[in-house]
Amino acid sequence: MRERYHRANCKALRRNSDDTSMIIKWHPSDQGYVKLNFDGSLARDETAVEFVLRNHNGYLIESGALNLDSATILEVEAKALREGLLFAQRKGYTKIMVEGDSKLVIQSMLNRGATLWNLIPIIEDIKWTVTKFACID
Template sequence: MLLWRIGANVLPTKVNLQRRIQQADITCSLCKSDEETYVHLFFLCPFAKAFWTTVGWGFRFDSTSLTSNEDIISLIINPTHAPIPTDQHWTITLNMALIIDEIWKTRNHLLFHGGKVDVNKAMNNARIRFLEASKVYSPSSRPSVEQSVDVWSPPPQGWIKINDDGALSNSKSALAAVARNHLGIAISIWGKEHHLCSPSQAEAEAILWAVQIAIQERWSAVIFEGDAKLCFDPLSQPDLTPSWPISTSICNIHSLVSCFVSCEFRWVQRKCNVAAHEAARFALNSYCPFCFSYGNFPPSLEAACKGDYPSVSVV
């Protein structure tokens, strides 16, 4: 929509507004040193130049002939001197469009709310949005959504799969997470007590904890899997509204997704989530939190992991 407004010459830059309503100030909202035209705001302003340089894609516009809004749209749709293979040129267009959008958002925030310009923050916002959008349009980079209905299955190479579950007693609940790699090898098993709550709340808290663990471990591509359909449906389908008791947890999980390069949430049947289920029961009977590492699992959890995926030995 932003690109359409630029192409149609209806974006309210100060120079554009001057032509319509005769406003007095036409200086750039970001640098205050030149007229706020399309070309200046998005390419020649010191903030824009710093942004394009910092983003690290080799964009240089000093020698590019940009004189109008049509030139900008043509450049974005048909980028010249793209530094990547031809079949990936669409990522250049995507990245440039997001940078333009972030510059406009920064300009509006500064104009209407004040504060200071932060190139690093703007760059990080654009980077996160680029990663999110490129995942959608890059099927080859995403693991298949198909999975076995009978047994646990390993993630693709380069990914980590974390199965989670919650368990309850009369006085408390417990959370657990089991992380495995593309070979099906269990890397670590975590568990801890949690206050007494409803089953759905325990399941949602287990997923949130699993996400926090993955962030702490600095894993960039993670599949989160569990048997709580009530929780996983609103995570895998953001248009669904979660039930009220778990809405806060689901919202917190959504807010952390940007920490990953790639992230998916999958609901599976209980028989595909045995190791996490047993770990949650184990945590329910433990007196303190635990994190068991590869090669040091208690016999019951070792057997559960092996039962989940018999093709691999866990120790």
């Protein structure tokens, strides 16, 4: 039973050449919250932002994607967070849990370390948008 659960719910990523693995699993939001997952992608000279909003049961509520002009991957990740938050705000969600894979964008949002100069306007937009939510984690 444990192995079936593991195969259905977890993904092992190879961390290094000695086959050390790390388990990655998506977790739903707390009840009463909407979870925003955001990501940016960069391929050749094309960039896109993607975001997904799910309820506490993990069911898809909303999703969105935008194609952008050329930008760095960090700019794209930050724009993905900004666009997801703006979308959630427009839809009237007030309690949000946020998850993304860009450590630098998240640290910049939380004022933990220096923000790269090209991210400052986007991060400032995000910080202003966050003030419009009743609760954000």
